[in-house]
Amino acid sequence: MQNSISTPLANLHFPCFPGLRNLRLMACWCAVASVLISGSALAQTPGAAATPQVAPAATTSGLPDMTRIAAKLAPSVVNISVRGVRKVSTVGSTADDALAADADAAGPGGGSGDDAVLREFLKRFQQRFGALPPQLSLPVRGEGSGFIVRADGLILTNAHVVSDADEVVVKLTDRREFLAKVLGSDKLTDIAVLKIDAKNLPSVSLAPPRPLQVGEWVLAIGSPFGFESTVTAGVISATRRALPGDGSVPFIQTDAAINPGNSGGPLINMAGEVIGINAQIFTLSGGSQGVSFAIPMDVANRVAQQIVATGKVRHAKLGVGVQEVDQLLAESFRMPRPTGALVSEVTPAGAAARAGLQVGDVVLVANGQKISHAGDLSALVSLAQPRDRLELTVWRHGATVMLQTSMDDSKPEPLKTDSAPAATAIERLGLSVRVLKPDEQRGGDGLQGLVIEKVSGVAERAGVQAGDLLLAINTEVVTTPEQVRVCAGRPGRSMALLVLRDGARLFVPLRLG
Numbered sequence: 001m002q003n004s005i006s007t008p009l010a011n012l013h014f015p016c017f018p019g020l021r022n023l024r025l026m027a028c029w030c031a032v033a034s035v036l037i038s039g040s041a042l043a044q045t046p047g048a049a050a051t052p053q054v055a056p057a058a059t060t061s062g063l064p065d066m067t068r069i070a071a072k073l074a075p076s077v078v079n080i081s082v083r084g085v086r087k088v089s090t091v092g093s094t095a096d097d098a099l100a101a102d103a104d105a106a107g108p109g110g111g112s113g114d115d116a117v118l119r120e121f122l123k124r125f126q127q128r129f130g131a132l133p134p135q136l137s138l139p140v141r142g143e144g145s146g147f148i149v150r151a152d153g154l155i156l157t158n159a160h161v162v163s164d165a166d167e168v169v170v171k172l173t174d175r176r177e178f179l180a181k182v183l184g185s186d187k188l189t190d191i192a193v194l195k196i197d198a199k200n201l202p203s204v205s206l207a208p209p210r211p212l213q214v215g216e217w218v219l220a221i222g223s224p225f226g227f228e229s230t231v232t233a234g235v236i237s238a239t240r241r242a243l244p245g246d247g248s249v250p251f252i253q254t255d256a257a258i259n260p261g262n263s264g265g266p267l268i269n270m271a272g273e274v275i276g277i278n279a280q281i282f283t284l285s286g287g288s289q290g291v292s293f294a295i296p297m298d299v300a301n302r303v304a305q306q307i308v309a310t311g312k313v314r315h316a317k318l319g320v321g322v323q324e325v326d327q328l329l330a331e332s333f334r335m336p337r338p339t340g341a342l343v344s345e346v347t348p349a350g351a352a353a354r355a356g357l358q359v360g361d362v363v364l365v366a367n368g369q370k371i372s373h374a375g376d377l378s379a380l381v382s383l384a385q386p387r388d389r390l391e392l393t394v395w396r397h398g399a400t401v402m403l404q405t406s407m408d409d410s411k412p413e414p415l416k417t418d419s420a421p422a423a424t425a426i427e428r429l430g431l432s433v434r435v436l437k438p439d440e441q442r443g444g445d446g447l448q449g450l451v452i453e454k455v456s457g458v459a460e461r462a463g464v465q466a467g468d469l470l471l472a473i474n475t476e477v478v479t480t481p482e483q484v485r486v487c488a489g490r491p492g493r494s495m496a497l498l499v500l501r502d503g504a505r506l507f508v509p510l511r512l513g
Helices: 067-076 093-104 113-129 297-310 327-332 352-353 374-382 456-462 480-489
Strands: 023-025 077-088 134-148 154-157 166-170 177-179 181-186 193-195 216-222 231-244 246-254 266-268 275-283 292-298 320-324 341-345 362-366 388-397 399-408 424-426 431-435 448-453 469-473 495-503 504-511
Touching: 067 266, 134 275, 154 297, 181 297, 193 297, 193 374, 216 275, 231 374, 246 275, 246 374, 246 504, 275 297, 292 297, 320 374, 341 352, 341 374, 352 388, 352 399, 362 374, 399 424, 424 480, 431 480, 448 456, 456 504, 469 480
Parallel strands: none
Antiparallel strands: 023 275, 077 134, 077 166, 134 154, 154 193, 166 177, 181 193, 216 231, 216 266, 231 246, 246 292, 266 275, 275 292, 320 341, 341 362, 362 388, 388 399, 424 431, 431 448, 448 469, 469 495, 495 504
């Protein structure tokens, strides 16, 4: 399967129900808070409460004693509850289509078991009562975990835990509650940083960067299904695991029980250090089945430091599509064994093209790091900074070739364009419209109209959206603001606007009173 180096994090949170036959990758909806992040941006403030030092777990009958670790770190783990509003488009041909499209666009936090119930409700509503408004605003509630990384109230969690949240409440183990400010989040790596107004809080220690060993004992603390300060244990099952549709993070795989509500909580080693942030599970049932994934702490630390410093995160982009090399492909390219990332696409004028990378090349080494799988290259690039140098060793025509380039920004600054024509306000309709710019003209298919810049009043209540293309009022085609003004001045208690939205035409009725 092809992985794009610049592809944003895919939506990995799917509704899960008992009896579901297909394996589902699910973002664990709920988090735990508290981890002390080293480095200049997240270093502990002077005079703050000291991070508890935990002695390595002693063994009893060959098994580690985790009681001291759990007792020391549990106060640093928090429960996070969120409330907000999620806008759902109903423009699809059916409620199923509309909600499915909305869930796809929602990001890692989008979609839940409630979507299936809502989808069925909307479907039955349409069958009985007819069409729905173009857009519905639905309340969002969720819980997660997080951990305190600095004694002055800095908290790490998953981005999907606080997605679409208007209000974020952090609850400590002593039952105090605080309204939290979201300093920033990064959907690509699923990391978010929160801040609460508190001092002298217990915080966790972060493990120094080092290779993790498969078989190491680990424990997780979080709020599965709302049960706060729950401790589970297991081992590291695998490292640098790439998940389907998500090659940006080299996940830690563990068999420690992780369930909905654990998202954002810490994964801890036997030295009492946080090595990862619990994020996702593979499941048939919606609960833990021994296959869970955590974001490595070195990845989370780099992202968090950028958020604290600037409020946003920048990622590099190489401009290639890559896929795994299996035995048959290795034989086709005369490779001694299957390894590396096979280049299947090169973006014109991108960083890879400037380096001379070609379709059919196999990347074996990047900046001195061996590339065993396609996901290794994806993770290395996405966690780098724009303009970072990248040195590649590639396999081409039976021999190795050395290439180098400077990486691009995954979100480049938008190009400056001619300013848009001034918008004209039509107060009676609650619209502000403007003519199309030359590069927006749809002359090829004869489609003309007016861009709706702002909505308010009756138009907003009816579900008209900024960005819609106004084609006609009732049955009269409109191509100038003056035509709209004339139509709006006519007597009548209602008016129908024909708009184009996401490639679909629909009439939106306005009640003018």
